[in-house]
Amino acid sequence: MTRRWLSPRLVSLACALCAAGCHSAAGPDHVVTVWAMGREGEVIERLLPQFRKLHPEIHVKVQQQPWTAAHEKLLTAVAGDATPDVCQLGNTWIPEFAALEALEPLGPNAAQSTIVHRDDYFPGIWDTNLIGGTLYGVPWYVDTRLLFYRRDLLARAGFAAPPKTWEEWSRMLAGIKALVGPERYSVLLPLNEFEPLLVLAIQQPEPLLRQDDLFGNFRGAGFRRALTFFVEMFQRGWAPPVSDTQISNVWNELGRGYYSFYISGPWNIGEFKRRLPPGLQPTWMTASMPGPDGPGASLAGGSSLVIFRRSRHKADAWRLLEYLSSPDVQRQFYELTGDLPPRRASWRDPRLAENPYARAFLEQLERVKPTPKVPEWERIVTQMRLVAERVVDGKLSVDQAAQELDQTVDAILEKRRWLADRGAAP
């Protein structure tokens, strides 16, 4: 990197040579390189035969990336002008790559498309791909957090249905705690995950950043309410103050009734089905998140498909992106991965519509909210988790934590403010 800074000509020459080399190796002109991560990277090839039949002229080259190194590899690729044509991008990363001006705006394509219909997508998920009103990605699959819970324990505590509000939830947590005694708990909120607290925080009407995302808003009433509730769950002994690495097996522990509520994501449907013994299968269920006063929102996570600005095959890339977005392919994709589709048409498939565990997700997906769209968000949310851990530990009060967090976050956002002052809106 330092050399790029010192001598951009030298490096761009090197890159040009590399690009030329790569292309001559690739052969025909319609080559679309796709990067996909983790499990998705493993299965995407199996979705492609149909596409190859439809578009024999387009040659799709899939490259798998491990999730643990994906972010670094993408940034390095941007710095070194070696980006693929199409890429699976975690939707919280979109602001970052949009700030780097690495992504191709897709608005015009989507407006004309007969396959990608904006109105068919869950609005919160679609929104994560809009940065300053420009569309930079098309949702591929969604990931949100909601409650996994023990039906039988809830019934024994005297409750027929899962909670709709925080107040109801509190009563259930207290009831279950009274039932299971001091050795066991009502809810698992792993302290090494930021998601549980973030879900509670995002349910608040106040945003987490204020003034065009230039300052932290953690001192606001909303976040303090969320943190207070979060900490209360530990103080009352409803939640054990542990990280999930200290719980050797989260699935067995739910089965044993070590806790009765667990905030987690769609991949755990499959895990619970596989890991709990048949006798315990009827005891667990999923429910959408309760909110401060009525059904609550949750996170709009997941991955989108993006096209890089440097791509020389944007038309072909868009064709592939459309193909992967069509409901039939998404159903096949769900079958292979268990990843939940981002559009309602894909949910009409009986395998999804009739899956009792997925129903709560469908309900929740209508109520998902994006997190603030700043490249610094991942660092901010990491700080939020660290501060919350100290509050739970009794080292800080909620107000102190909110104050400290705002200070840290304001420092992280300093460059953003400087850029905004210069008029170079990021």
Next chain:
Amino acid sequence: MRVERAAWAFVAPALLVIGIFFFLPVLAALLVSLTDFDLYALADIRNLRFIGLTNYWRLLQAPAFWQALANTAYFVAAGVPLSLFASLAAALLVNSKLARFSAVFRTAFFAPVVTTLVAVAVVWRYLLHTRYGLLNYALGQIGVRPIDWLGDAHWAMPAIILFAVWKNFGYNMIIFLAALQSVPADLYEAARLDGANGWQEFRHITLPSLAPTLLLVSILTMAGYFQLFAEPYVMTQGGPMQSTVSVLYFMYEEGFKWWNLGSASAVAFLLFLLILALTALQLRLSRGAEAA
């Protein structure tokens, strides 16, 4: 005069290469460490600011940096003596007249050094596995409950130390072996005639003869161990709970995960200063010991 010019001509190619590929990048990194080179600067170089020593100042106030430093210090403090001890012991064993097949053992002990780190890390992850690992199986035989080596914040660093020492001790062993073989045999003969036992021989002949080598090896090992990176990167990714984040791993995350290249370069220079200071201290101490 002519000889001097010829000398320069001979040295020039090497100097040129070192200059371009070492000093120039180092100088550039020093400059970058005085700026806030980040994601925004990557997008547009006009977003770069010269901020003086702010990066250094911020790092010295960052708990995460101190945690990384503490983790690294732990690794060095436990790993370097362990590595020296293991390599010296191995060298003595291999060098012993009683040892048979010493060539075989020498090769076997040296083998981990030349294996690929990533490949053996995979093997070690099996060895360290909580339920199926050989290590926990062996401990289980003597009644120790299974340890979650790589998942427990207290045990992850010891596991990394064990792995790193195993991987590296063979290299130092070879150096010690060479030094041992250069100790004149008549010294031992004389000592034996005076009635010295094995321990006395080791204490008064072997160890003093090895002193310069020991110093060299300890400096090299310390400098190397301060640059711990690949082991946690492959085995734990810095976890659990940041317990295996070394200074270099911290720098890597700062630089290539968050793309704060300014701050990452500052980390590199802080680490450089630290190693320099400790090496100077080590040299001074050993000189003091020699003089005494």
